[in-house]
Amino acid sequence: MTTVVHTKADLAKARAALSGTVAVVPTMGALHDGHRANLGRAKAAADAVIVTVFVNPLQFRPHEDLDKYPRTLDADVRMCEAEGVDVVFAPSVNEMYPDGREGLTSVHAGPDGEILEGASRPGFFTGVLTVVSKLFHLTKPDFACFGEKDFQQLAMVRRMVRDLDMGIEVLAVETDREDDGLARSSRNIYLSEAERAAALAIPHAIRAAQASPDPLAAAERILGAEPGLDVDYIAVRGNDLGEAPESGPARLLIAAKAGTTRLIDNAPVVIEPRKIGDPDA
Numbered sequence: 001m002t003t004v005v006h007t008k009a010d011l012a013k014a015r016a017a018l019s020g021t022v023a024v025v026p027t028m029g030a031l032h033d034g035h036r037a038n039l040g041r042a043k044a045a046a047d048a049v050i051v052t053v054f055v056n057p058l059q060f061r062p063h064e065d066l067d068k069y070p071r072t073l074d075a076d077v078r079m080c081e082a083e084g085v086d087v088v089f090a091p092s093v094n095e096m097y098p099d100g101r102e103g104l105t106s107v108h109a110g111p112d113g114e115i116l117e118g119a120s121r122p123g124f125f126t127g128v129l130t131v132v133s134k135l136f137h138l139t140k141p142d143f144a145c146f147g148e149k150d151f152q153q154l155a156m157v158r159r160m161v162r163d164l165d166m167g168i169e170v171l172a173v174e175t176d177r178e179d180d181g182l183a184r185s186s187r188n189i190y191l192s193e194a195e196r197a198a199a200l201a202i203p204h205a206i207r208a209a210q211a212s213p214d215p216l217a218a219a220e221r222i223l224g225a226e227p228g229l230d231v232d233y234i235a236v237r238g239n240d241l242g243e244a245p246e247s248g249p250a251r252l253l254i255a256a257k258a259g260t261t262r263l264i265d266n267a268p269v270v271i272e273p274r275k276i277g278d279p280d281a
């Protein structure tokens with residue numbers, strides 16, 4: 001039986017009734033199989049699972065898709081029931097921010113929050129870390145699951161937990177993909193048929209990058225050849241999001257728009273050492 005609560009007071013009661021370890025899976029709802037993989041990871045890690053469903057206005061800028069973001073709570077609860085989730089916390093904006101946004105105390109993301117997603121979406125990580133820390137305080141978890149699809153978000157949450165001594169173990173969940181390779185995302189439903197076809201250049205670019213000694217150049221070649229995509233960034237960074245190493249394991253990160261829909265994806269890549277005599281060395 002899944003208990004669905006909408007207020008902090010009811011969440012506190014539901015939390016107190018749980019025994020053993022607890023894992024939380026923070027989401028914005030519109031749950032898909034990528035979320036299901038996070039629920040599975042949470043179930044495997046802890047005795048009880050809490051899922052939060054909250055479309056957090058703090059992480060959207062005025063021109064972004066806050067109003068049209070899909071809200072499908074009934075279906076979300078059905079998935080949670082099927083997956084054996086103990087508690088779903090689905091608060092209103094007023095429940096989470098009763099004093100409004102003006103003057104709100106927030107968690108500042110630091111310099112890592114200003115690159116990549118943070119450069120394209122200023123204030124995004126402050127919005128994410130602020131709500132995630134509130135959700136952690138409210139749900140008091142031992143574990144928290146985050147998807148690698150949002151790789152920088154996962155890194156920022158890990159950093160916050162470490163820097164602020166939150167004592168929560170952050171578990172990473174590998175990106176779940178559709179059969180054709182597109183990373184599952186609640187925003188995929190916005191895509192027209194033509195936009196979805198163009199979006200497939202992203203997983204193609206990832207596969208090409210993984211097969212190339214120069215992953216960045218390989219990804220740039222494929223994405224540059226797709227007129228239906230407006231690339232925001234293609235970057236290769238270290239796994240900690242620092243500068244890419246000269247050679248060895250690294251992370252390829254991509255953000256691009258298909259029509260008005262902004263998609264992100266990322267994957268592990270390996271940079272091969274340059275050989276003496278290589279004209280590019």
Ligand SMILES: Nc1ncnc2c1ncn2[C@@H]1O[C@H](COP(=O)(O)OP(=O)(O)OP(=O)(O)O)[C@@H](O)[C@H]1O
Nearest residue numbers: 027028029034146147149150175176184185186187
């Ligand atoms: N395809 C996926 N595979 C694994 N985890 C995922 C996937 N998609 C989302 N998640 C994870 O689920 C959690 C909640 O994400 P969220 O509710 O924003 O879904 P989303 O599909 O990423 O939505 P959007 O792309 O619209 O932001 C995050 O930790 C996110 O990384």
Ligand SMILES: CC(C)(CO)[C@@H](O)C(=O)[O-]
Nearest residue numbers: 026027028056128131150
């Ligand atoms: C972590 C999160 C639930 C915070 O609003 C959101 O950024 C998301 O769904 O990835």
Ligand code: BAL
Nearest residue numbers: 028059060128150153
């Ligand atoms: N999945 C990350 C949340 C966002 O894009 O707003």
